[in-house]
Each structure stands twice: as C-alpha cells, then as structure tokens.
Amino acid sequence: MKYLSSNEVRQIWLKFFESKKHLIIDSAPLVPVNDPTLLWINAGVAPLKKYFDGSKLPPAKRMTNVQKCIRTNDIENVGLTARHQTFFEMLGNFSIGDYFKKEAISWGYELLTSKEYFGFDLKDLYFTYYPTDLEAKKVWLSLGVPEEKLIPAEDAFWEIGEGPCGPCTEVHFDRGESIDPRSPKELLGDDLENDRFLEIWNIVFSQYNSKPGLKRSEYPELPNKNIDTGAGLERITSIFQQTETNFETDLFMPIINHVEKISNVKYEGQKEFKIIADHIRTIVMALSDGATISNEGRGYVLRRLLRRALKHARALLLTKPFLHLLVDDVAKIMEVQYPEVNNHLDIIKRIILNEEEKFLDTLSEGEKQVMQIISSGVKTIDGKLAFKLYDTYGFPIELTEEYASEHNLSVDLEGFNKELEIQRERSRDARSNEGSMHAQDEKFLKFNEKSLFIGYETLESKSKVIKVFDEGIVFDKTPFYAESGGQVSDIGTVDGFEVLNVIKLPNGQHLHQVDAKFVKGQEVLLKVDKEARNQTIKNHSATHLFHKSLKVVLGDHVHQHGSRVSPESLRFDFNNFDFPSEKDILKIEKLVNKEIKKALPVQVKLMKLDDAKKLGAEALFSEKYGDEVRVIDMDYSIELCGGTHVNNTSEIGHFAITLVESIGSGIYRVEAITGDNINFKMRSYLSSLIGEINNLDEKLERISSSKLKFNKPTEPTILGSYEDILNYRQYLEKYKLALRDYEKELNDLKERDTLSNLQDVQSLITTKRAVLKLEDYDPNLLRSILDSIFNTKQLEVLFIANIKDEKITFMAKSSINNANNLVRYAAQNTGGNGGGKPDFARGGGTNINKLDEVLKEVERLMNE
Structure with missing residues (x-):
C-alpha cells in the first residue's frame, strides 16, 4: 500500500x-455560530444542519469539506484505545436533494479503490448495509463487490429522535x-467491539421522516432525499502510514517526539x-477558534483537558509547565489545512502557560490529599471530601474519579453535586423578589390571558388590571418594558404609585411590582419615567x-458573554485571548x-430568523428566537x-468607557456611559x-518648605473619554x-x-564614652547624627536619648561591643x-x- 501524508489524504x-461537481x-x-444547541461542532454535518432541514438555501446542492470536530463524551478512553480522540477531522461529501444512493456508493467505491485516488485493495474492505436496504446492496454488487463482503447489520440505520433519518452503509x-x-x-x-475492523466511512441515506409510534417500515419518505457522509481522517491516515494506532501518524508524532525530548522518556x-x-x-485548535478557558461550558472542557x-504528564516526571511548548508543533501540523491556527499563537501560549502555572501550584497538594483519602481504607x-478537593485545591472531580x-x-457524585449546587446558590447574585419567583411557577405557567406590550410606541397608557398575583400586577396593555x-x-x-420592577412571565405577559394594592x-x-x-x-x-466595534478591533472570535443596560450605564462582558490593550480600548x-457622529438611522425590522441571518444579523448563543425576529439595523x-433603542445614533450624544477589567479566565468586562x-x-x-x-495635595501642604520649591505635575483636562481614566492614573503616578522625590530632597x-x-552638641562631649540627651530632633535623623558625632569625635561609645512628642528614642554605637546592653537597659x-x-542598637x-x-546608670554601665 502506498504511503500518504495526512494532508495528501485531505x-x-x-x-x-x-471533480464530481461538489463545492x-x-x-x-x-x-x-448561532447554534446554542451545540457545545462544539462535533460532526461534519453539524454546521450544515440549516441546509438539510430546508431552513436555508445551500450555496450548492453538492458540497464537500474537511471539518474540525470535538467530542469529549469518551474522554476516559483517550490513550487506552487505538482510535479515541477528543479532536478529530471528518471528511465529508453531501447532497442536498440532488444525487442519492447510486452515485454516493459508486463514487465511494471509485475513491476508495481507484489507483488514481486511495487505491485500497478490495480484499481489505468490507461493507455493511441495513438488512431491508436491498437497493444499497444491489449497487455495491453491481460495482463488483463480492456478496461475502457485504454484511447486513441491524444498527446500520441513522436516527436521532423525530425527523429525517435513513439507512446507512459503512466501509x-x-x-x-x-x-x-x-x-x-x-x-x-x-457490531461487536474489536480491533480487527476499522470503520473508515459511513454513508447515510436520509430518505425517511421518523414519526413517534411508527415502525421503521412505516416511516413516510422525505420529498427531498439527502446524502450525509463522514470519514475519519485520522483512521484513514493510520492505514496509509501503516501505524498500530492513530497516534503514530504524522498528525500526532511531531508532538509526541517533542514530549520525548522534554521528558527524556522514549515513546513506546x-x-x-x-x-x-x-x-x-484540542486545546490549541479550540483556542484558535475563539474558545476560552473558564469554569463553565466549553471553557471548562478545555480546563479539564489541560x-x-x-x-498524566507526572508519570513521565514532567512536573513543570510544558504544554505551552507544544503549541508550535500543533500549529505546524495543522497550518496547511487551517492557516488561521497561526493567528494568535503567542496569546494561546500565554493562556496555556498561565493555566499550567495556576494548576500545578495546587495539583501536588490536591494529589497528596486524595491519596490520603484513598489510603484511609474507604x-x-x-x-x-471530593468537593473540598475541587473547591480548596482546584482538583477537578474527573481527576478524583480517575484516581479512585x-x-x-x-x-x-451525588454528594459532590449537592455541595456544588450549594456553593453555586451562595455565589449567585442576590436578586430581588421577582428573581426568586422563578418564572416556572405553576400559577405563572397556567396564566395564558393576553397582555400587549405597547412600549415601543408610547410611554403612557390607560390600562385595565387583568390579574393580581401576590408578586405583582398584570395589565391588558402596558408601556413598561x-x-x-x-436591559433592565x-x-x-x-x-401615581411607584413601579419597582417589571419581569416577563413564561407566556409573555409583563408582571409589574407596584407599591400599592389593585383589584382585577x-x-x-x-x-413610564421618560x-x-x-x-x-x-x-x-x-x-x-460597542459590540460591533469590539469585533472590528479585536476580531470575529469575540462573542458577548453577558450585558446589562440601565439608565445610568452599560456593561458588556466578552471573551478574548488576552486583556485588551489600552490602545485597542481607545x-x-x-x-x-x-x-x-455619522447620525445613522436606526431601523427596526420584523422578519423571519433565516432572513435576519442572511442579512448578517448578530445573534446571541444565550437567546432563543422564534420564527419571526426583531432586527435593529x-x-x-x-x-x-x-430592547428599546434610539431612532438615530446621533441621539446617543457621546460614548465613554469607564472601566475595563477581567472577570474570569478569558472573559473581560467593559462599563461605559453615554x-x-x-x-x-x-x-x-x-x-x-x-x-x-x-490626599497628595494635603500631604504636600503638610510637608512643603519655603526652602525647597515643589514642581507639581500639570493636572489633565477632562475629555469625556476612557483616556481620562488613563491620564488621571498616569498623573497620579x-x-x-x-x-516622593520632593520628600527625600526635603x-x-x-x-x-x-x-x-x-x-554645640559636640562641645558637650569631653570623653571617649558619652551620653547625649536631645530634644525635638527628627527621629529619622538620629542615625546620621549618631554616626557623624561618633566619627568626628572618634569615640568608643556614644549613647543618644531623644525626646519628641512625649516619646523617647534611644540609639547607641560602640566599638567595644556593649551597645545592645545599654539600649536594652534604658528601654526596659x-x-x-x-x-x-553589640556595635549598634x-x-x-x-x-x-x-x-x-x-x-546616669547608662553612663556608669558604659564606663565599667
């Protein structure tokens, strides 16, 4: 079999x-992107769902790709099996209502067996098919595949819940x-677990519509039949490079070789x-695509992997940060297919190094604690205890499970999760009463009477009370957002009675918390307060x-992670690889x-979600949208x-950032006013x-002297910009x-x-051993006075007592080693x-x- 590099396979x-007219x-x-149902892209077809369900027109009916994917559901198998990985690449070809079984199987056979392409020997290949899918079997047979190579398999049927499904054929x-x-x-x-047969390709024939309560044989046919295929790059590459596992291929070995060098341990x-x-x-590819490391969601997945x-590196005697040194190896392997991996390498290295340092600080102690628990005989x-390891030592529960x-x-785990929930409850922001009501309350869920929001058009309304809850009032129509x-x-x-807060109930009505009693x-x-x-x-x-400007300056990897808009200010949380520079913020x-200043008109448009996406409208992962959406253009x-908006951007007046801070790993917060x-x-x-x-002005006033002029820096002029924050910080420093320099000079x-x-003081000294009593001298100058007199008069012992502000300071210098005794006696x-x-005290x-x-006694003691 010929050798092919992973890039040649792609x-x-x-x-x-x-060549088969695929885009x-x-x-x-x-x-x-715009799919809150997925944590990661986990299959070649995942980003194409909108084309398969007909909600969006595909750029072509035939498409092919190499798709980056992450799956972490079998993380514990990584390293134990030959094929499990958390990051992998899927080779795919897709038909949206175009070709079907005959072409898909025929082209598959050609690609696999033709010497011009992969050139597999047919004797090394086997094919499964769904037992009742005789059409697929017939196509394979027509291509010259012997019948003994075709294996019927009950599990050769792709189906996930209700919707499009169909039989598949696996190679x-x-x-x-x-x-x-x-x-x-x-x-x-x-479908027995084995190491002999390596599944390299799955061709799915999406031809039925799954319906609850029906047998598969009763599923209705889809009007448009589709093809969805997936082939694992790593598996195919391992065959062409004749390796025992995926890890000996050129997709992994440069990394492994570097680890060998760092650890001085041979890979076997x-x-x-x-x-x-x-x-x-996985970590490098995810970070290069805009993910961040944090304690939630996909960020926690990356933290757990790191x-x-x-x-596991400790088994190779690697106890210092080293993962950041492997970033360039990953980039070099991937850069041909994914050049974007090189865009933020320095930042990615810093993120990984920072995470390594933080974790290694606590890992040793965490390991010690978990081993003590294990050795106790439980x-x-x-x-x-598992939660204490997690909370106090930063020890992931998954590692505790592995050690166990x-x-x-x-x-x-049940006890751990209970403790975790208690902690989350404590750390949640304190909310007012409406927050504790939980919109899932049964009485709210059952309340279906319509209430109209008219606050886009007017701020005042004569309305009727349609429902009185203990928690608030619902009106037939309301201008209150x-x-x-x-947005608050x-x-x-x-x-005339104050409205304290307004929340949205599960069925869309607005519940008003009012400091008064009303009746239905x-x-x-x-x-509404205008x-x-x-x-x-x-x-x-x-x-x-601001959101758009963030993307323009920092990059499209930036996404909103939270916001708060109130009359006083705005707050916006977002991800980024590093703390935004002052230059970028300005x-x-x-x-x-x-x-x-451009005075752009702000247009409000109601349209279908797909049309909004075609328009390029930004959607948030945290929000769920109906078929019709409101677009602010x-x-x-x-x-x-x-939310509610101005009619023209000029109405905003001016925008100034007041705060930039980090609120978590890779998550930053900006606050601003308008x-x-x-x-x-x-x-x-x-x-x-x-x-x-x-405070500095007051200090200057206290210490200033006519003998020395102070050159005070010029105080900045307020510009109404984040620059003011920077200028005043700089001015303060x-x-x-x-x-400080002035005080030193003084x-x-x-x-x-x-x-x-x-x-005058020195004239009082007539012997080589002297005691001086001083008053109102600066205690900070006593050492200089002591040294000056001691050296000038060439003394053996000098003892000084200085009275200032009803306190006594003692200081002694001696060439006959008794200074310590003299000061201790006087002080006590x-x-x-x-x-x-002995020489100074x-x-x-x-x-x-x-x-x-x-x-007097000191003088006697020094002369003994």
Missing part, C-alpha cells in the same frame, strides 16, 4: 469530490484474522504520550455599536463615537434584539483617583513619584542642616523595649520622668 478527498466549503469554527478496513479470528459476519453484523505506546498529544491538539494532560470517596478508579474505589436581553425594566408609576378590572394610568427610558435607549443602542471607543451594526454632558458624568468615575490626588536638606549645626527601665547588635521608651535617672 487533498485527494477534496479534489475527487470537486469545497471551509471548515466551520469549532465554536458553533470497514480489515486488519487481518491474526488480530481477531472471528468471522466478519459475527464482528460486523452483530504509553497512554500518557497519547493523552498529552490529543489534549493539546489539567488531565498535566496529571471504599467510596465521600462527596463532601485506579484504586478500585468509587466517588459519591420588562427586564430581558440584558422601565420604572415609572401606576396611578380596575382601570389605571400607567406612566428620562430614565431615554437614557436607557441611548445606552442600549451604544451597546450594539480605538474601540473612537469607533463608537464615529458611528454616533444601524447599518454599521445589525443585531437581533427585543449622553451629552459626558465630561460632568466622567468626573464621578474619576472620583477615587481625584480623592487620592487630594507622576504626582506620587514627584512628591529630608536630605533637613539632614544637612542638622548635621551642620551639631557644634522607661517602659519600652529595644535591642540590636536602637529602642524606645515612654517614661520621661525616669529618663535622667536611667541615663
């Missing part, structure tokens, strides 16, 4: 189907009887090498402009203001949104910095440094003045303490009345 596949389409990112490569002597009919027909099939190579591929790789690791499994123990989509609810009044059928006047609404709509429209702010930004009087508003966001500056000047005026006998070395006391008596 190219042969794509070129073959291109080559790029791999979709691993992070699903298996036979690795030989020496691996497993059982018959192909037994191994393939009964150890599972640890395979786990490391697999997991680092920590699992580090845990048969089940208690849920509370290695020692034939179990883990109390209910909290949703990140409107405030205002009902017959009562007619009332609803008034000023609050006007400021909210400015902030909401600015949020859309560029984003400038872009938003540019679009505001600002030309520059187009988003699906149910309006016309932005300079005045910005001053309140500078208040903490201005407060520190005022300059001021601190300048004041002290130096004071010291020089003090030392130059010591003649004046209610203080002190000490030091210092201390303090408080009993000034005893000082003269103590000094």
